[in-house]
Amino acid sequence: MNSLLEQFLSEARDFLQGIGEKLMQLESDPTSTPLMTELFRFVHTLKGNSGLFDFPEMTRVLHASEDLMDAVRNGRVGYSQKLADELLEAMDFVGVLMDEIEAEGEIGKNHATTATELAQALRSLISDSKVSTPVAEQVSIDSFSEDGPAVKAISWDELPTLNLAETVAIELYRCAINGDAVFWIEYTPEPECFFKGEDPFFLARQVPDNAWRNAILNNTASSLVEMDVFSSQLVFQFLTSAPAEELDDLFRYVPDQIHRIEIPALAFVKPIGNTDESVIDDDFINNTLLLLENDDLDGVARTIKTMLELSAPELWSSSALRWVLQLIELEPQNKAAQRLLLESLRTLTPPDWSTLTHSVQINSITTNPVISVDISEFPETLLRDFHTVINAQREILSLPANTSGEWSVGRLKSVAVSLIGCYRAINQAHEVEAIDAALQNALAENSPTPLLTWLESALTNVPELTVTEEDPQIATIFPVATQNEVKFGRRVEDTTAAATASKTLKVDQDKIDRLMNLIGEMVVAKNALPYLANRAETVFGVRDLAREIKAQYAVINRVAEEMQDTIMQVRMMPVSFIFQRFPRMVRDISRKLGKEVELVLEGETTEADKNIIEALSDPLIHIVRNSLDHGLEQPDVRLAAGKNAAGKLLIRASQESDRVLIEIIDDGKGINPDVIKHKAYEKGLIDEATLERISDQDAVNLVFAAGFSTADVISDLSGRGVGMDVVRSAVEKVNGTVGIESEVGKGTRLYLSLPLSMAVTNVMIIQSNQQIFGVPMDIVVETVRVPSIHIQRIKQKQTTVLRGRIVPLLSLNDLLASNVAQLPNEDNEFATLIVRVHGEHVGILVDEFRETVDIILKPMTGILGGLAGYSGAALLGDGSVLMVLNPRELI
Amino acid sequence: MAIEFKKNLAVFSDFVGVEEAEALLEWLLKNPKGKINLADCTHIHASNLQVLMAVKPTIAAQSKDEDLQLWLSTLLN
Numbered sequence: 001m002n003s004l005l006e007q008f009l010s011e012a013r014d015f016l017q018g019i020g021e022k023l024m025q026l027e028s029d030p031t032s033t034p035l036m037t038e039l040f041r042f043v044h045t046l047k048g049n050s051g052l053f054d055f056p057e058m059t060r061v062l063h064a065s066e067d068l069m070d071a072v073r074n075g076r077v078g079y080s081q082k083l084a085d086e087l088l089e090a091m092d093f094v095g096v097l098m099d100e101i102e103a104e105g106e107i108g109k110n111h112a113t114t115a116t117e118l119a120q121a122l123r124s125l126i127s128d129s130k131v132s133t134p135v136a137e138q139v140s141i142d143s144f145s146e147d148g149p150a151v152k153a154i155s156w157d158e159l160p161t162l163n164l165a166e167t168v169a170i171e172l173y174r175c176a177i178n179g180d181a182v183f184w185i186e187y188t189p190e191p192e193c194f195f196k197g198e199d200p201f202f203l204a205r206q207v208p209d210n211a212w213r214n215a216i217l218n219n220t221a222s223s224l225v226e227m228d229v230f231s232s233q234l235v236f237q238f239l240t241s242a243p244a245e246e247l248d249d250l251f252r253y254v255p256d257q258i259h260r261i262e263i264p265a266l267a268f269v270k271p272i273g274n275t276d277e278s279v280i281d282d283d284f285i286n287n288t289l290l291l292l293e294n295d296d297l298d299g300v301a302r303t304i305k306t307m308l309e310l311s312a313p314e315l316w317s318s319s320a321l322r323w324v325l326q327l328i329e330l331e332p333q334n335k336a337a338q339r340l341l342l343e344s345l346r347t348l349t350p351p352d353w354s355t356l357t358h359s360v361q362i363n364s365i366t367t368n369p370v371i372s373v374d375i376s377e378f379p380e381t382l383l384r385d386f387h388t389v390i391n392a393q394r395e396i397l398s399l400p401a402n403t404s405g406e407w408s409v410g411r412l413k414s415v416a417v418s419l420i421g422c423y424r425a426i427n428q429a430h431e432v433e434a435i436d437a438a439l440q441n442a443l444a445e446n447s448p449t450p451l452l453t454w455l456e457s458a459l460t461n462v463p464e465l466t467v468t469e470e471d472p473q474i475a476t477i478f479p480v481a482t483q484n485e486v487k488f489g490r491r492v493e494d495t496t497a498a499a500t501a502s503k504t505l506k507v508d509q510d511k512i513d514r515l516m517n518l519i520g521e522m523v524v525a526k527n528a529l530p531y532l533a534n535r536a537e538t539v540f541g542v543r544d545l546a547r548e549i550k551a552q553y554a555v556i557n558r559v560a561e562e563m564q565d566t567i568m569q570v571r572m573m574p575v576s577f578i579f580q581r582f583p584r585m586v587r588d589i590s591r592k593l594g595k596e597v598e599l600v601l602e603g604e605t606t607e608a609d610k611n612i613i614e615a616l617s618d619p620l621i622h623i624v625r626n627s628l629d630h631g632l633e634q635p636d637v638r639l640a641a642g643k644n645a646a647g648k649l650l651i652r653a654s655q656e657s658d659r660v661l662i663e664i665i666d667d668g669k670g671i672n673p674d675v676i677k678h679k680a681y682e683k684g685l686i687d688e689a690t691l692e693r694i695s696d697q698d699a700v701n702l703v704f705a706a707g708f709s710t711a712d713v714i715s716d717l718s719g720r721g722v723g724m725d726v727v728r729s730a731v732e733k734v735n736g737t738v739g740i741e742s743e744v745g746k747g748t749r750l751y752l753s754l755p756l757s758m759a760v761t762n763v764m765i766i767q768s769n770q771q772i773f774g775v776p777m778d779i780v781v782e783t784v785r786v787p788s789i790h791i792q793r794i795k796q797k798q799t800t801v802l803r804g805r806i807v808p809l810l811s812l813n814d815l816l817a818s819n820v821a822q823l824p825n826e827d828n829e830f831a832t833l834i835v836r837v838h839g840e841h842v843g844i845l846v847d848e849f850r851e852t853v854d855i856i857l858k859p860m861t862g863i864l865g866g867l868a869g870y871s872g873a874a875l876l877g878d879g880s881v882l883m884v885l886n887p888r889e890l891i
Numbered sequence: 892m893a894i895e896f897k898k899n900l901a902v903f904s905d906f907v908g909v910e911e912a913e914a915l916l917e918w919l920l921k922n923p924k925g926k927i928n929l930a931d932c933t934h935i936h937a938s939n940l941q942v943l944m945a946v947k948p949t950i951a952a953q954s955k956d957e958d959l960q961l962w963l964s965t966l967l968n
Contacts, residue, residue, distance in 0.1 A: 194909050194938055201937035205958060215966050217944040224920060227945055229912040229938050 003574050003605070008049050009098055010504045015046040016091050016098075023084050030079045040069040046094075056253050057107055057115035058097045061090050064119035071126045082410060083125055090118050112248045116255050164212055164239075166319055169268040170326060172211050175241045176265035177330045182211075183247065186259040187236040194230050198254075204236040206250055212239040239263070266337060266353045269327065271320035275348045280307065280317045285345050292338060297328050300338075316348050389422050394455055397448040412442050415451060431458065509610070516567050519560070520856040526560050527853055527877030529553040564854075568609065568757050575653040575662070576604035578617045582624060582651060589628045596635050596646035597628065603653035608660045609757040615734040616662070616754065619727040623664050623750055624651070626724070631668035631748050641745065643667065655756070658778060662752045671742040673699035680705065700742050704728045735871070737888070739838075761857040763874075763884055765850035766833060768812040769820050772850065774874065774884035781836050783849055785829035800832075800843065807834065809843040815890050816869070823847045835887050842891055853877075857884055893932075899925055900951060903932035912938035919946045926951035934959060943967055 022039040029035065047062035065087055071077040093114065097107050164172070176182045185207070189200035207213070216235045221227040240247070244260075251258045284307060291299040304321045311318050320341060327338050337353070344351040393415045416439040423431040434454060441450035529549055537546035579601050590597040608616075632638075632647035639645050650665040673696040680702045681691045694702075703724045731738045736754035755778065763774035764783075786800050791809060793799075798809040809832065813820050822845045824830050832843045855874035860867065871886035893907040896918050919925055919942065927943070930952040935943070947967055954960045 189937070194936075199909070199936050201940045202934060204937075205934070205962065213962075215940070215944070215962075217941055219941075219945050224916070224945060227916060227942070229916050229942055230909070232937060232941070234937055234941050234944075 003576060004580070005053060005101070006504075008053065009102055010506075012046055012049065012094070012098055015042050016095055018042050019046075019091050020088065023088060026079060027081075027084060033073075036069075036073050036079070040066070040073045043069050055097065055101070055107055057111045058094055060115050060119045061093055061122070064122035065090050068122045068126050077126055086118075086122055086125060090122060093118055109245050109249045109252075112252050112255065163272075164268070164270075166272060166322070168211050169270065170323075172239060172241070172263075173265050173268040173326065174330065175211075176263065176268065180241045181244065182239060182241050182263045182265075182268075183244070184261045184263050185236075185238040185240060185247065187238070187251070187254070188257050188259070189232040189234060189236075189254070190257060191231040191233070193232050193254075200232060200234060200236065203250070203254075204238075207238050207240055207242070208246060208250075209242040210238045210240040213237065264353075265331075269323050269337070269341065269353070270350050271316055271323055271341075271344070273314050273316035273319040274312075275316040277315065280311070280321075280345050282346065285342055289339060289342055292335065292342070297332055301325060301328055317345055320345055386422055389418060390455065393418050394452070397452045397455070409443060412439060412448060412451065415448075416442075419451075419455070434458070512567070512570060516571070519563050519567055523560055523564065523854050524856060524875055524877065526553070526556050527855075528879075529556065529877070531878040571610045571757070572607040573610050573613045574604060575606050575608065575613060575616075575660070577613055578620060579604050579651060579653070581621075585621070586624065586628065586649065589625065593628060594634060595628065595632050597632060598646045598648050600648065600650045601652075602650065606653040606655050606660055607756075608754065612660070612734050612736075612754050612757070615730060616752070619730045619738075619752065620651075620662070620664070622724075622727050624649070627664060627666040627668065627748065627750075631666040631670075633669050637669075641669075656753070658756050660754045660756060662754070664750045665747065667747040670744040670746055670748055671700050671703065671740070672744050673697075676700060676702050697741075700740055703740065704738070737838075761874075761884070762852060762854055763857075763882070764833075764852045765882065766812075766831075766846040767848040767850060768822070768846045769816075769818050772882060773812075774853075774855065774882045775833060775835070775844075775887065776871065776884065777852060779835045779837065779887060781834040781841055784832050784834060784843075785825070785827075786832045786843070786845075787827070787829050788824055789828075791830070798845075802834070802841075802843070805841070807841055807843045809845055810891060811845045815844070837888055837891050842887075844887065844891075853882075855882065855884070900928055901925060902928045902930075903935065903954075905931065905933055907932060907935040907939050909936040909938045912936065912942050915939055916942045916946070919948055924949075928952045929954040929959070929963065931955070932959065940966070 019039060019042045022035055022042065026032065026035050026039065043062065043066045047059060047066045050059045050062055068077070068083070068087070072079055072083070077083070093111075097111060100107055100111075172182050187200065187204060189198065193200060201215075204213070204215070214237045216237070218233045218235060219227060220233065247260065248255075284303075288300055288303050291303065304324055308318055308321055311321075324338060324341050327334065327341060331337065337351075340351040340353070396411065396415055416435055419435050420432050423435070435451075438450045438454035442448055530553060533546040533549040533553065536542050536549060582601065583599055586597055586599045627649055632649065633641070635645040638647060648667045650663070652663045652665070654661050654663075677686070677691055677694060677699045680686045680699075681688070685702065685705050686694065704727070705725060728738050731752050731754065734754060736752055738750070738752050740748065740750050742748040762777040764777055764780055765772050765774055767773075784802065786802075786809070790800050791798050792801075798811075799806050800809055801807070811822050813822055822830055825848075830845045831847060831849050832845055833849075834841055834843050836842075853876065855876070857872040857874050859865070859872045860870060864870075868889040869886055871884050874882045874884060876882050893904055894911050894915060895902040895904070896914075899922060901915065901918060926949045928951045932954050933956045943963070944966055950963070950967060954963065
């Protein structure tokens with residue numbers, strides 16, 4: 001899981017919590033505008049954040065919530081209990097999604113329907129001027145088909161007219177008979193979809209298993225000249241046997257633009273062909289029908305096959321006969337359909353399947369709710385569900401009225417709607433009028449009694465059921481209001497459990513800093529043990545004790561190191577933390593400057609200590625601004641120079657051993673050393689002599705000098721002369737280095753090298769002139785002993801050849817200006833520390849090497865702070881002070 | 892450019908994006924007899940599709956992408 005997502009999840013939970021709290025507070029103070037505004041802001045931010053990721057289900061629900069809250073905030077919709085419930089439920093749903101994302105990294109496909117429902121419910125709250133009217137009305141009526149609201153049960157005349165080739169139709173018919181639902185999909189992209197980066201045609205090409213497809217152009221413009229090519233006027237149509245979930249997933253971003261119908265098998269049975277002539281006479285039809293009546297299907301098939309051999313295949317009648325054969329083979333029981341098809345041969349017009357609704361529905365898979373059957377024929381499960389819903393309604397009705405003594409109109413209506421739905425489902429639609437009447441009475445009296453009385457009386461007409469335990473199927477058969485209300489209710493109890501299981505812990509940074517300081521002290525204290533062991537042996541003469549202390553030291557050392565590592569990891573942050581603001585910044589600045597910039601970010605997962613990352617943010621912004629302002633040219637200049645119009649700005653982070661390297665590379669005009677030299681000379685930063693002999697690289701480095709600026713005009717972006725030297729000092733403050741390389745016309749590369757962490761520094765102790773000094777290990781390349789005969793003098797400088805490379809040698813005593821020669825060992829060899837400074841290897845001659853230690857480096861302050869040759873001081877285990885050298889400045 | 896406009900032929904290549912639609916319509920209006928070469932085209936954005944569907948130009952060469960060819964051959968005839 002990427003860190004951005006992690007951050008989103010942790011933040012989103014806070015938001016959810018906040019939204020819940022605000023809603024609770026609103027309940028006691030429903031008119032409070034600040035609360036309302038705060039709530040809107042929460043929902044708004046959460047929606048915005050969720051949009052960063054690929055969670056359309058979550059964004060959809062949040063978007064609807066946001067719209068609703070906006071309406072509430074502007075007073076278009078009044079706050080109500082119902083509204084709070086819906087919002088809380090939506091937030092619970094978002095919580096469920098987040099759990100799923102955390103556990104599996106994505107949202108399951110099964111949530112799409114719920115998301116649409118919730119969003120719909122929320123939106124209907126906006127459209128209803130009376131907020132108290134429950135949304136259950138739309139939902140309960142629409143969603144009586146088993147497939148949820150996305151697929152509506154339809155009647156025959158709603159089916160699209162299908163004009164398919166016979167072979168395709170037969171194939172689809174077979175699919176439908178075999179139980180694979182065949183869907184008719186009409187995808188109407190919204191006109192402005194191109195501006196949202198959508199490509200409806202691409203989406204259309206992804207529809208799986210389509211047997212037939214088409215696109216229609218609804219060009220509204222009167223002539224081609226007026227055609228608006230950027231407004232979608234297309235409608236895509238498909239017939240596909242792909243599973244519903246797959247289709248839901250495919251169109252998950254545009255569910256509202258999809259019209260999906262499940263096509264009953266018989267709808268494909270539609271003979272086509274030439275109707276001008278027919279070789280079939282009434283006798284043949286009558287005979288075949290007679291055979292059919294006698295259940296002689298083989299006989300029917302035989303007769304038809306003979307007939308087919310005699311007639312031309314492209315005739316309408318032949319097509320119809322072939323269909324009869326299909327029907328006999330696949331639906332041998334469906335006599336009515338076979339008969340109807342044979343009858344149609346008399347008129348040569350397609351059979352009207354709607355006339356045999358009853359038998360068709362039994363045989364095909366689609367269940368049409370409008371079937372007139374006796375109630376006792378209903379399966380037990382359906383009856384059980386019926387009772388569950390009815391009982392729930394009875395409970396609702398027996399609830400006490402709310403505090404003000406008013407019976408909510410919405411509650412009554414909701415109950416009535418649920419009841420109507422139930423009775424429709426068991427085909428007792430005639431009860432609807434009675435329910436309506438009872439509802440009117442109840443509304444007039446503002447009491448639930450009339451409805452309750454009706455319910456009691458009505459229940460006696462329905463066969464009672466002995467089984468009462470809950471059936472899990474209820475969810476699929478009745479996605480109605482009652483079920484909706486309890487769906488996420490369990491979440492509330494779950495939240496406590498989930499909160500304790502939460503994996504992230506937010507801790508104040510001060511506490512971490514304190515912990516780190518303590519561990520630092522511990523490291524120092526631990527370092528005292530070897531001294532103690534030494535003293536035990538040399539001063540007190542107890543060798544065994546010394547050995548035991550050393551053994552104990554090893555253990556403490558290991559634990560301390562682990563502690564240190566762990567605390568470092570706690571403080572580690574990915575550089576994406578600062579990188580993520582660049583895309584926006586680069587976009588804004590480049591717009592302002594009229595430049596085209598392609599920003600590439602690399603290595604965003606590279607981690608470093610929080611302090612380092614924070615210290616880096618300002619310098620980086622500075623550098624990026626500089627690159628945009630001075631580095632990259634205007635598009636026309638770039639084109640003239642033979643480059644792409646869009647400049648490329650690459651920001652790359654990488655880890656180099658224990659340092660983080662950040663490079664900012666642009667392919668702009670580069671830095672012209674001559675210009676820099678002269679500017680520096682004009683500003684009095686260098687004298688004439690320097691101007692003459694300064695190398696190009698040194699000249700480029702002058703941009704880091706204090707007070708340097710090349711821009712002639714001070715803009716709000718750069719040109720105040722406080723740019724690069726501020727960058728350098730900020731970077732050096734955290735023990736980092738900054739460098740620049742540039743080639744005129746090709747571009748500039750700026751690099752920052754920073755330590756991963758700055759808490760504990762590993763230094764090597766060396767001895768020179770009877771004093772000890774520390775040298776940071778990160779710049780030490782190696783330690784060698786150079787025999788004095790191998791030291792050559794080139795002019796005034798000492799050098800040696802080390803593995804075929806000339807290495808300049810410097811004496812530490814000289815560097816520290818103490819006029820004493822370095823001491824060689826008894827073999828006349830000089831201890832030489834090879835260090836890497838500004839990318840080059842330099843040897844420093846010292847008197848003796850000592851051990852390496854971990855120290856807490858304290859920078860020097862006050863008057864001593866001006867001594868650039870030292871990077872700081874530290875306490876050693878024996879209580880002495882170690883001065884740590886800064887070879888970069890020293891050399 | 893994903894479309895190369897020649898004298899009487901527009902050659903589509905790879906993926907023809909949404910930004911080409913306007914130029915395509917203009918060119919087709921200016922060259923009513925202009926033909927379309929789709930041989931090296933793998934996908935056209937819906938905006939281009941609707942331009943082609945509206946104008947129904949002659950296809951000089953079908954796309955080598957079978958699926959695209961199927962789509963276009965039914966829609967542009």
